[in-house]
Amino acid sequence: MSKVLVIAEHLDGKLNAATAKTVSAAQALSPESIDVAVLAADPAAVAAEASQIAGVTKVLTVANAANDHALAQVLAPQVAKLAAGYSHVFGPSTTFGKDLMPCVAALLGVNQVSDLMTMEGPYTFKRPIYAGNAIITVEAPADQTVVATVRTASWPEADKGGNAPVEAVSVEATLPGHTRFVGLAAGKSDRPDLQSAKRVVSGGRGVGSLENFAIIYALADKLGAAVGASRAAVDAGYCPNEMQVGQTGKIIAPELYVAVGISGAIQHLTGIKDAGTIVAINKDAEAPIFEVADIGLVGDLFKLLPELEAAL
Structure with a gap:
């Protein structure tokens, strides 16, 4: 049976809707379990949100001051360690996921599958190519961890109403010293977020x-x-x-x-x-x-x- 680890995307203590969509994609595999990993300096608030997503078995929290900002090079070694025992590691196909998941795949020595839009089986997926003009079927090796990004536009948000337990875990991973957070330049708006707006x-x-x-x-x-x-x-x-x-x-x-x-x-x-x-x-x-x-x-x-x- 498949065991899926979903990497939560969050910002300023709030869970991004892309995470619930990634859980929805994981549910299509009918796996044995779906765990959500929250990596942050203080993951409590985000973990509480993630635990309410229907279908989530358990929420794993990794508290580390280095996780205060979502840097792929810092998060990837920790995610690679968390991936042990899981058949699939999913992230949303957002800027966050596109940045992080290739690094995770490289550390695990596997190829990444991008933009999953339908699940044909535990190791067979469909994804768009040629700007969406064609759909290709991709088969991943069954003897290695599947690291993939989920095309969030193709999946609905998983329902709320869950009550998954939250478990704090310790990850022994060597974090890089050559990558560090300098600053964030982002536009401010009172309007809804473009990526998740209805x-x-x-x-x-x-x-x-x-x-x-x-x-x-x-x-x-x-x-x-x-x-x-x-x-x-x-x-x-x-x-x-x-x-x-x-x-x-x-x-x-x-x-x-x-x-x-x-x-x-x-x-x-x-x-x-x-x-x-x-x-x-x-x-x-x-x-x-x-x-x-x-x-x-x-x-x-x-x-x-x-x-x-x-x-x-």
Whole structure:
């Protein structure tokens, strides 16, 4: 039987929703157990959240001052030690997971499997390639630990209501001295996190300027939504790159995605293909975005958005 270790992603004492989605993927294996590992300087609050995820067997906490900041080179040796006895080690396919899990795989001497979207068996998985235009079946060796990232856009959050025991563990791992935390540069926003938001409004090249992007923020605020952007808008300097949605940005799966002034390049569509409802607003009726949109509105966004906002 499979035994799965899920590495929790957290920030400022709060568990990231990607962890519950990773647990959901682990449940698809019907494993013997699913344990969640929380590595932090003070893991108590995060562990309490993780213990409430349905399907979790046990929460393992590793308290170490060095874990105060999520550095892959610091966390990986500890995760590699924790992996002993587990058949699978999963992390979310977020910036955190993409940074950490390859390091864990290298320390264990195995190949990493990326972006798991379906489980065909304990060692057989499907994942997207070619910007999501094709799906490939990957088979991992059954005689070694499977280290993988889970495509969070393909999995729902596991339910709450669990009551897993929390166990503090000690890990004897040599931590590197060549990597250390210097500082964190991050944008501050009162809006929902783009990666986990249920509603997202994104603007593209058609918005026209940094100043015009205010109309996108206004609609998002009315909807209680996060704000995203196409790569064209980011490259044009309308907004910072942490807002980019798409193949080279964030892959998201909100319940509602509103694309404003976005033509719909394949790289952008890759990032939103799992959204529940896609609404497109564009003055070009031939824009590719309309081919994937559930609801399309052709017209001038500077006229339509104020009307929509007023109606809301």
